[in-house]
Amino acid sequence: MDLILVNLIDGLVTGLLLFMLSAGLTLIFSMMGVLNFAHASFYMLGAYFAYSISLALGFWMGLLIAPLIVGVAGAMVERYGLRRVHQYGHVPELIFTFGLALLIEELVQFIWGKNQMPYDVPDILNFTAFAISGNSIPAYKIFMIFISVAIFIGLLYVLTKTRVGMIIQAALSYPRTVEALGHNVPLIFMGVFGVGTALAGVAGVIAGPVLGTFPGMAFVLGSIVFVTIVIGGLGSLWGALVASLLIGWITTFAKSYNIEMENVLNAIGIATPENMDENMFRDFWSLTSPQIADILPYILMVLILIFRPAGLFGKRTQ
Amino acid sequence: MSTPALELSGLKKSFGKAEIIRGIDLSIGKAERHAIIGPNGAGKSTLFNLITARFAPTAGTVKLHGENLAGLEPFQINRKGLSRSFQITNIFPKMSVFENIRCALLWSNGYKYSFWNIVNRQRQLSEQADAILDQINLLGRRDLPAGTLSYAEQRALEIGITIAGGADVIMLDEPTAGMSHSETDYITDLIMKVTEGKTLIMVEHDMGVVFGLADRISVLVYGEIIATGKPEDVRGDAKVQEAYLGAALEEEH
Amino acid sequence: MNEQLKTDPTKPAQRMRAGGMTITLLPWIIAIIAMLLLPKIFTNNSALTIMNQMSITIIFALAYNMLLGQGGMLSFGHAVYAGVGGFFCMHIMNMSDFFAAMPLPILPLFGGLFGMGLALIVGAFSTRSAGTVFAMISLGVGELIAASSVIVVAFFGGEEGISGDRTYAQPFFGVEFLQQEEVYYLTAAWVIISAALMYAWSRTPVGRMANAVRDNPERAEFLGYSARWVRYYSFVASGFFAGVSGGLFAINYEILTEENLNAYSSGIILLVTFLGGVGFFFGPIIGAIVFTLVQTVLSLQTELWAFYAGSLFVATVMFFPGGLAGLIMMHVPAIKLGKWRLLIVPYFKTLLPAAIGILGLCALIEMIFHYRHGATGDNEMTLFWTTFDSHTIMPWIIAGAIAAIGIGIAKMTAPDLKDAWNEANTMGGQS
Ligand SMILES: Nc1ncnc2c1ncn2[C@@H]1O[C@H](COP(=O)(O)OP(=O)(O)O)[C@@H](O)[C@H]1O
Numbered sequence A: 001m002d003l004i005l006v007n008l009i010d011g012l013v014t015g016l017l018l019f020m021l022s023a024g025l026t027l028i029f030s031m032m033g034v035l036n037f038a039h040a041s042f043y044m045l046g047a048y049f050a051y052s053i054s055l056a057l058g059f060w061m062g063l064l065i066a067p068l069i070v071g072v073a074g075a076m077v078e079r080y081g082l083r084r085v086h087q088y089g090h091v092p093e094l095i096f097t098f099g100l101a102l103l104i105e106e107l108v109q110f111i112w113g114k115n116q117m118p119y120d121v122p123d124i125l126n127f128t129a130f131a132i133s134g135n136s137i138p139a140y141k142i143f144m145i146f147i148s149v150a151i152f153i154g155l156l157y158v159l160t161k162t163r164v165g166m167i168i169q170a171a172l173s174y175p176r177t178v179e180a181l182g183h184n185v186p187l188i189f190m191g192v193f194g195v196g197t198a199l200a201g202v203a204g205v206i207a208g209p210v211l212g213t214f215p216g217m218a219f220v221l222g223s224i225v226f227v228t229i230v231i232g233g234l235g236s237l238w239g240a241l242v243a244s245l246l247i248g249w250i251t252t253f254a255k256s257y258n259i260e261m262e263n264v265l266n267a268i269g270i271a272t273p274e275n276m277d278e279n280m281f282r283d284f285w286s287l288t289s290p291q292i293a294d295i296l297p298y299i300l301m302v303l304i305l306i307f308r309p310a311g312l313f314g315k316r317t318q
Numbered sequence B: 001m002s003t004p005a006l007e008l009s010g011l012k013k014s015f016g017k018a019e020i021i022r023g024i025d026l027s028i029g030k031a032e033r034h035a036i037i038g039p040n041g042a043g044k045s046t047l048f049n050l051i052t053a054r055f056a057p058t059a060g061t062v063k064l065h066g067e068n069l070a071g072l073e074p075f076q077i078n079r080k081g082l083s084r085s086f087q088i089t090n091i092f093p094k095m096s097v098f099e100n101i102r103c104a105l106l107w108s109n110g111y112k113y114s115f116w117n118i119v120n121r122q123r124q125l126s127e128q129a130d131a132i133l134d135q136i137n138l139l140g141r142r143d144l145p146a147g148t149l150s151y152a153e154q155r156a157l158e159i160g161i162t163i164a165g166g167a168d169v170i171m172l173d174e175p176t177a178g179m180s181h182s183e184t185d186y187i188t189d190l191i192m193k194v195t196e197g198k199t200l201i202m203v204e205h206d207m208g209v210v211f212g213l214a215d216r217i218s219v220l221v222y223g224e225i226i227a228t229g230k231p232e233d234v235r236g237d238a239k240v241q242e243a244y245l246g247a248a249l250e251e252e253h
Numbered sequence C: 001m002n003e004q005l006k007t008d009p010t011k012p013a014q015r016m017r018a019g020g021m022t023i024t025l026l027p028w029i030i031a032i033i034a035m036l037l038l039p040k041i042f043t044n045n046s047a048l049t050i051m052n053q054m055s056i057t058i059i060f061a062l063a064y065n066m067l068l069g070q071g072g073m074l075s076f077g078h079a080v081y082a083g084v085g086g087f088f089c090m091h092i093m094n095m096s097d098f099f100a101a102m103p104l105p106i107l108p109l110f111g112g113l114f115g116m117g118l119a120l121i122v123g124a125f126s127t128r129s130a131g132t133v134f135a136m137i138s139l140g141v142g143e144l145i146a147a148s149s150v151i152v153v154a155f156f157g158g159e160e161g162i163s164g165d166r167t168y169a170q171p172f173f174g175v176e177f178l179q180q181e182e183v184y185y186l187t188a189a190w191v192i193i194s195a196a197l198m199y200a201w202s203r204t205p206v207g208r209m210a211n212a213v214r215d216n217p218e219r220a221e222f223l224g225y226s227a228r229w230v231r232y233y234s235f236v237a238s239g240f241f242a243g244v245s246g247g248l249f250a251i252n253y254e255i256l257t258e259e260n261l262n263a264y265s266s267g268i269i270l271l272v273t274f275l276g277g278v279g280f281f282f283g284p285i286i287g288a289i290v291f292t293l294v295q296t297v298l299s300l301q302t303e304l305w306a307f308y309a310g311s312l313f314v315a316t317v318m319f320f321p322g323g324l325a326g327l328i329m330m331h332v333p334a335i336k337l338g339k340w341r342l343l344i345v346p347y348f349k350t351l352l353p354a355a356i357g358i359l360g361l362c363a364l365i366e367m368i369f370h371y372r373h374g375a376t377g378d379n380e381m382t383l384f385w386t387t388f389d390s391h392t393i394m395p396w397i398i399a400g401a402i403a404a405i406g407i408g409i410a411k412m413t414a415p416d417l418k419d420a421w422n423e424a425n426t427m428g429g430q431s
């Protein structure tokens, strides 16, 4: 029971982190109709910038400034890159963001090198918040949950309760009409792109100390983020939230409970074949859930795309 | 009486709460030239989309030569000999004009998904395509990307693609929309020529074209057919007069 | 008489008219002769290895372009089909009795068949739509298979991968493929055959309809073709040729690992294909040749080669979406008008300074890199055959000046080039 609670908290942290990325990504998708492959690269930039800033000004200034820089960088990418490629069509757009992801990874290695940065949890948060039957929960995790929830509420508020949010929502669905009403739609798009990438930057700032700040960090998380928004339904903010939490919990639980494929198959009535050593599928039979934890999201995504291509909360059928 | 080429019964379509097609029964005989007229937004294009399975109907059936088309995909319906054009030009803009026509010829010439024929080697295929280009007056534009043609030329290409496959039921959605007088005359002659002996269903606003071409006319208003019959009967129909007068009055305001 | 000829990089190659047979065959004959002669010119083993690598990449890139260029399907997981084909070939190599009775040159065929088999399965659900959904399924399936390679050790060999020995095959007319050169000719033969087949494919009814479906799937459906089936056929064919390239990889390197399957390899082939140009059949060939050269030559010169390759790629997407092939074909109208000579001098005046400026820029980048990451105390660096101390000011001034002057001159002469370009593409006038 206690272990379940610990896993619930761990899964929540992972899920909310994923959500901070997928929220921006899904917003950008519903705006421009293109998946930004480089989204996780902005997450990485967030971590690296924050690390460099924290050396001089400390963690909190990093948390404040790094996302701003990332957001501006994102807005620039939209203004001078994506907008240009947009005229060639969707596929080149997707390819552009893919190339950008490669380039940012190389750029990070160029500036900071290939090694992991010693970017750590600030001392003030480096203690155990509480313990559940011997499993200590670090205060930093509570802090991460706190920040992500605050951001989600803030986002929801801005999108649904403010004038800017209304205009954004309208611009997402009816860009022409909104433009005709005298709003600067390209500017709105640039702004949403900037805010989306800034959110990714925040995620990077707070995830860097726990998940590690290294050149491969974008790649590790990047494809999972797509998976998340595809599962949730492209363009759906609630879908992104549900899918993020789902993936967070599934992977956490799969890792902490050692369920063996043999037991599962036996339980559903398939007997273990004899002389296992010569069996082609021996590796399949000896699979354990921690082994496949990291590919579970992909399996889930492929299944969703086959049986419900619009995703859990998606409206678009195409 | 032989089976009609196309038979619609109880056809309905709603988008959300809005009922756009409200129960249409219509029977179009073989080799008949049938025009559908009606004010903008009456649902003419939607009706076309229902017949060709671009949209699924909310209720009702479509029969082609007596065969129910329910559940068939557009490509399957096309293979049964029904071909259509679109109100908004729908061609392959990056491919050459010639290739546009040739693609339209492939299935009906039995090439299907074959990967053992080289299309350039099929002389009779190229000749057929060139003949159609000649017919639609685009031979001179043969090797240009279709997207670079002028509007009228693209409309002609749209018709060419539609008739190329030799379907025996042809549906044209506003073929002359946005054309000048001389272009309209030209297209009308062309339609006359290429639909000889075929069933033609055509949406058209130009009354000159309609009365010149059609054997029968149906008037569609707010998703319902309010009159069907010979051109002169429809012209005299009180309801039609009222509907058109009403629409004309509305447009003035 | 001042009509501009528009160039469209995506426009299909002009149809060859009467007597076009020789024109169509000419590039193939030249390619065959070149491939026969190359090993006589570059005789050392490393050159042969590079050329083999090129050949494998050519087949893979052409196969990839059957999807991307011809079918409009963007795949982020195509390495899987090459990889799985290769792994199966590796297993065949290790089935000693069967392999001993089989001549090596037909092994890639099995790679193709297994690549195709996988494509038959995956394509059944992934080709339902093109666009984002297809891209995402390809990514998901790719990651799935790449990840299972570490899990399903019996088939993929885990971290070490699996290896074999090509020389156990039945000798082929006495050739045992011990020599690198023999492998070269085997690979070259497969390149020619595969390229010819893929070219022929693009001229068949399915191949033509693949273009139609790419441009306008809905219209294709109203012409009797199911867009989904057309995509499916392209996908399966592409899987076959990807598998062939995997089989050739197995023969050449005698080892396959997770690297042959992962997203990185899938990304590279996208990069290669796009760099070469997706709008023309020969685009991916150019892409494969250029990329392999850049990779092998540049990676010997600088640690930053991937950075340069990435920049080149992004610049291509932004400014030349037609890729290298598009750049080449842009000149066809000027050549047809007989006015291409007008371009030579302006090109020289703009591109040469630009190239020098970019080299200066690269020098600056290398110096920054050395300054930041060089071992402490090791201030010496060698660049363009010059050795200097990267911690003194002089080299920075020189490199900066070269970059600024080069790019400055290029900027100044660019308007002239633009005028010349317009002039060369305009009918009439003196020629
Ligand atoms: N896909 C759709 N979704 C919602 N409403 C539609 C759709 N297609 C058509 N309509 C509505 O159906 C009505 C009839 O449209 P249409 O068939 O194009 O008229 P017509 O061709 O007679 O001018 C219009 O009010 C239009 O807004």
Ligand SMILES: [Mg+2]
Residues within 6 Å of the ligand: B044, B045, B046, B087
């Ligand atoms: Mg209409």
